[in-house]
Amino acid sequence: MSVLRTEQLRGDIKSNSIDLEETSPLIGKSRSPKMYPLRCNRLNILTGTTCLLSLGYIIYTLFYPKDCIEIEKESLWDKAAVFCVHFVFMICGAVFFVLTCEGPCAVIYNRFQNVQKNTLYEDHDRLVRENDNLKSEIGRLRSIYQEETERLKHDNEYLENRYQEETERLINENTQLKKRVNEEKTEKEKALNRLSTIAGERLRLHNPGIADLSDENRPNKLAEKFSELYDNQWTEALESLNRTGQSERVSVENLFKTLEEIYTTCMKSAQDQRESLIQIITKPSTKVPLEVSSGSENTTSKVIDLQKQTASSAFIDTKNLIIDENPKLAENDALLKYTERSIELCWLMAIQDPPMMLNFGPAQNEDMDTNTFRAFTRTGQKVDFVVWPAVYLYKGGPLVHKGVLEPIAL
Template identity: 35%
Template structure:
């Protein structure tokens, strides 16, 4: 009886062991996907809704706190940049005012920021003689004109252009001043239909200077119109006197360029001075203002190109050209 019980007990233990083994296998097959078996060690991953991309901060509050901590630094940086810009702008304004004040009543001091300052005009005037003058001279020479006659004709174009522009510049200042006075006296609606009552010609030096400066700033608007007006007014006279054809390309270009440069001379404050260059001026001839054309000497035969001065009593900007006997 005891033998039977022992065998039966052993059989029962064997059955129980096999049952436990099957149960363990079933449990291992039912293990969730988020549990891994790695080298005998089980690792549990977070649920899918909690998985973050690499580098992502799990604590969003910490990230927001870091942003808030950076705000004062960003604001301080913006303030520093704004302050630096303001300081640079103030320096530029002060420098500009100091430059204007320094140049007042002292035309020998140049404004280097002005692309149409006297020295630059003189450079372009010299280029006009080297380039457009040469081409126009060759164009006229092909029409059996003498060298002296051709040179004097080209010189007369520049002289007439200078006179034309100087008159226009003076007239403009008078007209602008008159319009300002009418607007002040009658208002902006009626100024054009009434004459001034006071007819006062008293102007402050500062007011006149500001008007001249304003006209210079806007002078470029008149260039193309003056080119057309001058060329149309002179072509008939030139063609009648020297029997030129209706159109000569190089001569037209030369005339228009002469008008442009003499206009910029005329709107300077004070105006750039184009020295007289004619046979009637040889008595007071200043040799230091000129260089020789093809012959050297002491006695003038004819002028080729005019000299420029900063203003009438000012220094020489560019020497002229003269032919000696």
């Protein structure tokens, strides 16, 4: 409310700024007071003259009634009416003359101006006091504002520091917890892997029906690779032998005999290696050969895994052994590739648990089993010679891939 009142008073001061500048000593300017303008024109002069003449005529008739014949002839009431008319006219003219003259009006005007100026001065002093009070209040509030601002700034800095410290602490705790969780998860995965490996080994041990799908050399895959050996390396080796001038039957029988010798050698070497490893691990001081069954299931499983991991080295040693016994296998490049691939696959079949079996077929003139073998180039009921052995998952197990034989022509 004080502010609104201040604004209103400021408006009053502005509306009267001209008079304050002329008369107020606080403004710093001094001017002579404004004079009331002289309003004297012909009408004023005529009215004044008429009033004076009327006044003179009345005075004259009062003091010299004999000279006024017309008045003397009139009644008393007529004389009174004439006198009143002249008297009223004279009074009005005098008042009008006084009001239109400079002196009395100027006095009244100046008196009014002084009253108004005094009122403005009082309002001005009051506004100055109110302004000073407001300035003091503003200063006090500004001081309170600055103190409050400093306090809030200090509190804000304190809270920010606490927030950063708490954030860093939580981040460190979170990092430590994540690290611990990852370590425990890793340990759990390792334990599960070990448990799964042990369980898988126990399940797969002497159980060919359960295969490790991550193993590229599991029995089913080996059967497929063995079929590819017949389609590729065997065919090339047969063609190379045929170019030497020998008959196709002789070439087929030579390749078949070579494969049978390789399979027999690999089966014996793999069995001897397994028994030797089990003996060295379980009874290193015993020199008498032990059977495979004498080792524990865990030891046997570890030995079989070791054989699979070292298959490449064993394959090279077995290849050298077979080629040294039959150097003719290395004379022909196609025949050498066939021999090497046959050794590799037969060794991998021999170290399976249990080992895979190759059925080299019935003897000549026996009945042909179409469930196990398929015909080579002609049809018939009796066996002439075997071209390629049938593959079984293990001895006495299911057939994995049919063999090939040549029946006697009908």
